[in-house]
Amino acid sequence: MKRANGRSACPVSFGLETFGDPWSLLVVRDVVYFGKHTFNEFLASDEAVSPSVLSARLEALTDAGILHRYPDPADRRRVRYDLTDRGLGLIPIMVEIAEWSAAHDPDTGAPADWIALVRDNKPEMVRRYTETVRRGGSVFVGEDSVLAQVEAGQLQAAGA
Amino acid sequence: MKRANGRSACPVSFGLETFGDPWSLLVVRDVVYFGKHTFNEFLASDEAVSPSVLSARLEALTDAGILHRYPDPADRRRVRYDLTDRGLGLIPIMVEIAEWSAAHDPDTGAPADWIALVRDNKPEMVRRYTETVRRGGSVFVGEDSVLAQVEAGQLQAAGA
DNA sequence: CAATTAACTACGATGACCGTAGTGATCATG
């Protein structure tokens, strides 16, 4: 993620400079899909980032205004990272990446019906992802997950 | 773009492994927005990639089935790179990245009215990008560019 | 046939990332 001569005015280039390294979007994914919020939770992800790299990434994302970093009031050893509004704005990008990968990775772990649900109800699903994560939930984990909302039948009506 | 322990089944991770380095999407951008198709055209981009890195990227993207590489029949010194259908599938991702960056980069070079046009007519614009690039055109450059199509008034009707 | 252009490759230097080990602060337990 080092561009030689600084910046170009191109918006694709700006985005890639901000979050276009191999790890940044995985952190965002951990927050959005799995409700992770702390250093060790990110560290335990399948992709095995090293602590120094993770530390640098979290600092960069915080500086870029994508994450909000604050000590956990309940346990002062812990530091929590939440997505800011700017970070929540990355959700549509992640959804498109997931859709592309699900279509082109023969070994994808993405459930086909979930991908189809998101594809066919994209604006509504992106809105639901965003609002759920904003209030502290996630897509797949927790009581108020988007998955739970869908299973409770709140979407079939809205979608089709 | 080196993941230590190989792959995870996560689709976000798969996508990032395939095109999540700092350069791959810039090559795709050069093709889609500016109609570039050759090594030296990519090399001349504002972001100043080095030839060895570009060479490695083009090979990786070709191996991943995103680019199609073939000698130019008209000038056999030249090698052309076109987007495959799989590569054209990256257009929605790029459009979302551009939209996010235009919203959050105070120095963005993206024209606000174009961004708004794409945002408010996303499925139609993505379809138009894709089909235009598929037949050899680009978004901004050339006679059959999407820009030219819009200026000819073919979209105001379709959009609103 | 000389000069130009195109697509790369070579290479040394710099920087990023890797994995492991360690640190200081806070919390849980006896």
Next chain:
DNA sequence: CATGATCACTACGGTCATCGTAGTTAATTG
């Protein structure tokens, strides 16, 4: 209150990718 565990990191040496420049080969142009 002493001990151990947990938490968020930092340190560090080794490896790997990338950087920028220079060169090589093949095809085309004049």
